[in-house]
Amino acid sequence: MNIKQIRLLISLLLVVAVALFFGLTSNSFFTTSNISQLLRESAYIGTIAIGMSGVIISGNIDLSAGGIVCFSGCILARLAHAGAPAAVCVIGAIAIGVGLGFINSVLVNHLHIAPFVATLAAGFAYTGLGLIFTFRDKLGRQVNQSIKNPGVELLGGKVGIIYYSVIVWLILAFIIYFLQTRTKFGMHTYAVGSNEKSAQMSGVRIYRIKAINYMICGAMCGVASVFTVAYNHTATPSLGNAMEFQAIAACVIGGIVMSGGFGSSISAVLGSIFFMMLTNGMLKYGLNVDWQKMVQGALIIIATSFDAQFTRAYTARMRKKNN
Amino acid sequence: MLKFKRFMGGSWGQRALLIIIIFVIMAIGERKFFTSANWSSILLAIAIYGIMACGMLFVVLIGGMDLSIGSMAALSGSLLAMNWFNSGYTTAGFAKGLLLGLIAGLVVGLLHGVLVAYLNLPFFVVTLATQYLIYGFVVYITQGGFYYPARQTGFDPFAFMGNAKFLGLAMPVWFFIIVALITGFILMKTTYGRRLYAVGGSNRAAELVGIHTRRHTIIAYIICSLCAAFAGMILVSLNMVAGCTTAKGYEGTVLLAMMVGGINLAGGEGDIFGAVFGALFVGILDNMQILLGIPSDYNKTIQGVIILIAVALNVYQSRKAAGIISPGKARRLAAKAAKEEAAAAGK
């Protein structure tokens, strides 16, 4: 078993452990409605996280993910409210996501701005631009406008206890997993994250790889915005707020190393589920937003520290064994 | 003419130009801009941003960044307001709050420094995480509520911090002046400040002249958190309200101030004048939005766009100076050379 599998197993065990803990100590945890809601909430972050996974694996970061969700969500709400067919709304939202992802990649690749600065700033801009499109009353105040669009509303629905968003999320996760592990593009993504210069020397088109990953991340943000808006029937100004943080948290907890070259979209899926279960379980204990944020913040720090130490220890051990 | 060009090309020229443009726009668009009442409110905004920017400057100089300063300000402000309020407005309660706020800044800064310098964790992950951690803690201690301390008759230390005036200037402005002077002194005059530039400029070279780079990093993060804590306490005193939304999103504004001030986010370049100028700029920008009636939710839009322009300009200039070209251009040049070569070979 190599380090990737060990780390994935750790993530899986964490998920099981948290599920067991809350399941055994709270009787409202393993109810069908709770599981259903929990998965639905995981899907929002999770969809962004699987997109983010590629960006982080290639050694970059996208702090604008929340901004992209906000922007594409607001446009989507406008489109849907104007009565556009669901397909147009969905394609529009995803196209916006891809476009904004492309802008991110231009900032990083061509202007050579440090990824975290570029995407942090871009995130401000995207959120702000999105807010132009929110629904307002005559005085310019934002209002909660409920969207009437049967096609879009349908997307917020579910089969049995599973929401469509969850199904789409898992399908996309596997598609991205396939891309990451079975294709040339995926291999090159790991190569870029592992060592950009060496990858370039081996004939990898590093700028293209980074751009595609940013665009995939943008597209995933677009998908996430579709399901959020479809479920809530509205786009609020807080749409996408803090989602990049949660998505990064999910990736880190799932075992994607911040320096790149390690992990996969499956790690992101496990991380998202773990993250949401913890949040959900804490609510059951009456621990509200304050505790959730504290625990989330602490988790990220612990997870990054753990991974740094874990990979170092593993590498040292394997080196001894291999030589 | 050449001299003028050189002047405009330098960062000071750009700074002056930006300010002049703003003044012209405001003078044409809004008569209220030049009233003294308006200017005292601009100065107050500048003071808060400025104190935070001074702290952030230390961290940015060593090539880092602190995204948690907004939360830090909320924490220290809430601690101060709570203790002042809960003690029944006694001076002891105020002192306790003040002390706790500063201790919180110390602890957070130490945590950042140790995680970044000793565990080598990426600073934006660490400070983003603590941003949430601290925010959660503020909600926890305030129970999600807000403190509105009442104005006291007689000497009111709490209101004094934010609202008293001295020689016609509000106290926060004086505090800012003091912090800026101290920052300038540390960076320009003390060995610690000088070595900070070396650490940011080249970590390895700094180590080889005997500089303890990790210790310098930790101290920089502590100063940053302390400044944020101090600014937060002044802010709640100014607004007479404290809670989890205090200073929310200020890290973005301060980041903008850094960039506009010509401070190199990669480290090693920038000075107190840049930080002060940046604070001046964002303060006026805030005011402009209010005067021109732009809804506050466009804050982020405007800030984001300006940050991008500022960064792109900075990067463009430094790359031009270093003679670096973009990948697309490199490819085009290579293709052109190959074509010429082929043509030459064909002949």
Next chain:
Amino acid sequence: MANDNHVLLECKGIMKQFNGIQVLKNVDLEVRSGEVHALMGENGAGKSTIIKIITGVYTRDGGEIYMDGKMVNIQTRQDSREAGISVIYQELSLLPALTVTENIYLGQEIKGKFGLPDWKAMRKATKELIDRYNFDIDPDAIVETLGMAKRQMVEILKALAVKAKLIIMDEPTASLAATEAETLFNTIDFLRSKGAAILYISHRLDEVYRLSDRLTVMRNGENVGVLEKEEIEPRRVIEMMIGHKLKNTDDYVRKPVNDANILEVKDLHYKNMLKGISFTAHGGEILGIGGLVGSGRTELISCIYGALKQDSGTITYNGQPTSHHILANMKKGFGLVPEDRRQEGFIPLLSIQQNFALASYDQIAPHGVVSSKKEIELAERGIKDYDVRPPMRNLPVGNLSGGNQQKVVLGRWLARHPNVLLLDEPTAGVDVGVRADLYQYMRELADEGHIVIMVSSDLAELMSVSDRILVIHDGVFFEEFMHENVTQEAILLAGSGVHTEEGRALC
């Protein structure tokens, strides 16, 4: 196959110039299949330039390249790869986080169904390759977990996977320990027996002696001769590399050393690099340290300075052991001019004044507060004394020429009149005019009674500047030379582990 000795690679009249300087003058090079062909020459002889032209990193100005008798037009790396040439660089170009198989096939994936990479086939091919060449490597191991020798094998496998006809190895043993190097040599022998052609670039005579079938020597951008296996003999090779015997011809007067100032190193060990180094340096002399690149010279002076911690052994200065903290050593009067000026020497964004001040804050800022007057004075004096041009103290050092940058780095220490000044390749990339100045400053410092220790790969410099030269070979000092009777040839021979009559044997 092994006795099929046709000419594989033939370069005819290769020309290359940089900035008007002719680096390669009409170079011919010929490599036959089934042979290990060594390429030797001093630094700057043009070895790496010709390699870069063959591998498509540089484009040639003139000349022709033939593979298997057919002319090939190599303009890019891709062209070179397609012609069947693979190169293994000094710094390995592997991706640490990927597996062996992934690394081998990165950029040259085997395509399966739907154009997707066929991992099973790649893994199988890797396994077969490993088995065929009898390597001890797991195709699924992550490269980061492998040692340097095994990483090199992966590089070789990478070349074999594309059926490279010619494998170029550029200083392949630079990052290997002795036992690891032996494994590599066995691999090379094995490859040769399978009919592969290898162009082997190395500084190390013993390796070349052990491995090569033929040897091409380059000097000043020219091919000065090809030796057959039986003709390869250290003395002859070195004579060809240097061209003519060079001795110190100056009127040298040996000055008495200052025994009040003594640095003593005893039985120093550091990893696999230093294996029991002992020596004494006296004040008043410039002590040169010679040896091959990567022989542990840099590590030695880093240990003395406190930038590295030795595994065992003692370093004492005037009877006092030195510290492992740089600052403590600096207070005793130690200074280091590091090899990599840009990364370790100066700070490009900071001004000349601030760079000068960096090492002297204890003097210009007695209580932690910098005295502007003293700082400016220090900088102005430094600029004047060491003739830094342009003489503008507020100019960022990154904007100066290489020579002036080095003057700032050296001047920073000289201003303190250090008791022990350590210099690592002090004139690399510095133009001739400035060099003379640097030597003069070093001599002046020594004349004041201080210790100056200089590591250099430039033989002429090492000979002419040092009073005494110690040459490292295989982790220990091998021979000692005096200024009066040292020759370039002798330094090179000693560095390759051959005793000479000019030197005094130390082991």
